[in-house]
Amino acid sequence: MAEKMALAKAINESLRKALEADPKVLVMGEDVGKLGGVFRVTDGLQKDFGEDRVIDTPLAESGIVGTAIGLALRGYRPVVEIQFDGFVFPAYDQIVTQLAKMHARSLGKVKLPVVIRIPYGGGIGAVEHHSESPEALFAHVAGLKIVSPSNASDAYWMMQQAIQSDDPVIFFEPKRRYWDKSEVDAEAIPYPLHKARVVREGTDVTLAAYGPMVKVCQEAAVAAQEEGRSLEVLDLRSVSPLDFDSLQASVEKTRRLVVVHEAPVFFGSGAEIAARITERCFYHLEAPVLRVGGYHAPYPPARLEEEYLPGLDRVLDAVDRVLAY
Amino acid sequence: MTVESTAARKPRRSAGSKAGTTGSKRTTSTTPKKGSDTDLVQLLTPEGERVANPEYDRYVEGITPEQLRGLYRDMVLTRRFDAEATSLQRQGELGLWASLLGQEAAQIGSGRALNDEDYVFPTYREHGVAWCRGVDPTNLLGMFRGVNNGGWDPNGNNFHLYTIVIGSQTLHATGYAMGVAKDGADSAVIAYFGDGASSQGDVAESFTFAAVYNAPVVFFCQNNQWAISEPTEKQTRVPLYQRAQGFGFPGVRVDGNDVLACLAVTKWALERARNGEGPTLVEAFTYRMGAHTTSDDPTRYRHDDERVAWEAKDPIARLRAYLLATDHADEGFFAELEAESEALGRRVREAVRAMPDPDHFAIFENVYADGHGLVDEERAGFAAYQASFADVEGGN
Known part of the structure; x- marks a missing residue:
């Protein structure tokens, strides 16, 4: 039953399945209806499910998330789209002070099954505010779950699971991988939403990544193999919760860890991983945990993004350094 | 405690009648003077005289003496509860209290206009509305004592948790109302907020969403x-009710110290919502007689003569005058209410003093509905840490 499809199409199929399965599921956001979203992720959904369930909203991110909270309180399961990563901040207050905390402050009486889809990351030559990776800004907040698929199959299944979750889930979609195709088996038994997956086995160094950087790490592992180095690649898939057990198991084997993400290194998810893996694997580590990511500078103009984003060479450079200890 | 309902359930009215017509002339802007009473809907003068109002009289014309006494009782008991809470804060039993003193008519009038199935989204000062919804007053005090962040089931009384971030709840109310409309339900939603919140982007966005989707919500x-x-002049150049016009729905200013007018106007607005006529903005023009909260000192920014002037418009005094003038209540009623009021104060005082501190592990409760590995890990770490002290004590 497996079918090869692009990551964007896989999310589209997943949303379609959810809309079919549960009349309480809603899709809402700017331009998600007639246009099908600026990336066409919601293409055709309004035509098939109507304006009442696939809702073009006013251009107001706080309003989108705030009304989604109200709809969830009424029993709906809204899947909202924030058009680009850099536009989520007007909704940050609603996400952090309301969405994340309402279950706790109601002493468990209220559940908010809201999914917030955010196309994120760079590499598509976009203008300012269209290439950012703000996942750490959300991972710091208790009450939210943060996931990011790296391929079409995960995108399909993780969206199904995110919609079924009774917790708010921020679903970071690697926009530069939207058009990458892979096999999606809609009949498969899904892999647990918050569990990491070894996508390439190796013995010398572990590369840990999620979303758009998994592919870069896989390519780096292929290149390193030609130099006789065996790199293990771990697709973390979920940033909160983070699967430290899988990280630990891999690092106990390879004894070296490089974390790769597009987001700035400073206070990024790599920092938390480095700290916790150091605690867990202190006597196994042959070298400090290294991080490869964005710089402590605003995301640069598109002509500079290749220098800013971690690429094959920067990952291999970190591999060299971690092996030099 | 049972709370006597004074809100008569009304049948649905056919659409298109005068009061429900969008674009009613009360919303047309004639740039009235800020704070002028020109556009103020009032049914009871500050002296307690009933004045006729052709548009709104019909919403209270069937009101019985018993219901009027009920409104009075609601206001008196709410004020008594509020005073008790202020005292409890002064005694160190509460960390903070946000008093509603002076706003009883706005809250009881609007609160008693609601049907059971309507849904309320309050700020943190809607103690009178909570009373009308049947939320036990002592439940409101948990968050002010610091034992929880909201101690009641919102769906138990269709009264959402208090919201402290200013204006956020107006969007929740709008979304909830969008859901009500999707469900084809025959109920309405009311969002409470204040003059300060009117400057928040979330309030403007909630007006936009409510208007665009014609959501059955009353912005109160x-x-x-x-x-x-900060006085209202720091929030707006136009009377707040006039903001509605720019969003395409009616706005009306009501005397917020007149419980009858608040009841009538809210009933009208709720009726519009139920009839599919969309949102309404009601501006209840009232006065915060006390401090913002118990942490505040109003003498630093406002003159006492302002408060004194508003005292003459007291919501409870004017209804009392009306009840007496119309022989709808006698001294026996007031004496009985006084005793009930003291009993309520006593009950609240005792309940707060008996309120236990939460279990330490409550920190980790309900962070997630479906669980989270990190929370489990930290709970276990905390347990081990706590147990280490128990070992020391036990090892004496």
Whole structure:
């Protein structure tokens, strides 16, 4: 039953399945209806499910998330789209002070099954505010779950699971991988939403990544193999919760860890991983945990993004350094 | 405790009648003077005289003496509860209290206009509305004592948790109302907020969403003249009710110290919502007689003569005058209410003093509905840490 499809199409199929399965599921956001979203992720959904369930909203991110909270309180399961990563901040207050905390402050009486889809990351030559990776800004907040698929199959299944979750889930979609195709088996038994997956086995160094950087790490592992180095690649898939057990198991084997993400290194998810893996694997580590990511500078103009984003060479450079200890 | 309902359930009215027509002339802007009473809907004067109002009289014309006494009782008991809470804060039993003193009519009038199935989204000062919804007053005090962040089931009384971030709840109310409309339900939603919140982007966005989706929501703004230390002039150049016009729905200013007018106007607005006529903005023009909260000192920013002037418009005194003038209540009623009021104060005092501190592990409860590995890990770490002290004590 497996079918090869692009990551964007896989999310589209997943949303379609959810809309079919549960009349309480809603899709809402700017331009998600007639246009099908600026990336066409919601293409055709309004035509098939109507304006009442696939809702073009006013251009107001706080309003989108705030009304989604109200709809969830009424029993709906809204899947909202924030058009680009850099536009989520007007909704940050609603996400952090309301969405994340309402279950706790109601002493468990209220559940908010809201999914917030955010196309994120760079590499598509976009203008300012269209290439950012703000996942750490959300991972710091208790009450939210943060996931990011790296391929079409995960995108399909993780969206199904995110919609079924009774917790708010921020679903970071690697926009530069939207058009990458892979096999999606809609009949498969899904892999647990918050569990990491070894996508390439190796013995010398572990590369840990999620979303758009998994592919870069896989390519780096292929290149390193030609130099006789065996790199293990771990697709973390979920940033909160983070699967430290899988990280630990891999690092106990390879004894070296490089974390790769597009987001700035400073206070990024790599920092938390480095700290916790150091605690867990202190006597196994042959070298400090290294991080490869964005710089402590605003995301640069598109002509500079290749220098800013971690690429094959920067990952291999970190591999060299971690092996030099 | 049972709370006597004074809100008569009304049948649905056919659409298109005068009061429900969008674009009613009360929304047309004639740039009235800020704070002028020109556009103020009033049914009871500050002296307690009933004045006729052709548009709104019909919403209270069937009101019985018993219901009027009920409104009075609601206001008196709410004020008594509020005073008790202020005292409890002074005694160190509460960390903070946000008093509603002076706003009883706005809250009881609007609260008693609601049907059971309607849904309320309050700020943190809607103690009178909570009373009308049947939320036990002592439940409101948990968050002010610091034992929880909201101690009641919102769906138990269709009264959402208090919201402290200013204006956020107006969007929740709008979304909830969008859901009500999707469900084809015959109920309405009311969002409470204040003059300060009217400056928040979330309030403007909620107006936009409610208008665009024609959501059955009433925006009930209690303009109590002060956002902590800032007067309404620091929030707006136009009377707040006129903001609605720009969003395409009616706005009306009501005397917020007149419980009858608040009841009538809210009933009208709720009726519009139920009839599919969309949102309404009600600005209840009132006054915060006390401080913003017990942490505030109003003498630093406002003159006492302002408060004294508003005292003459007291919501309870004017209904009392009306009840007496119309022989709808006698001294026996007031004496009985006084005793009930003291009993309520006593009950609240005892309940708060007996309120236990939460279990330490409550920190980790309900962070997630479906669980989270990190929370489990930290709970276990905390347990081990706590147990280490038990070992020391046990090892003496």
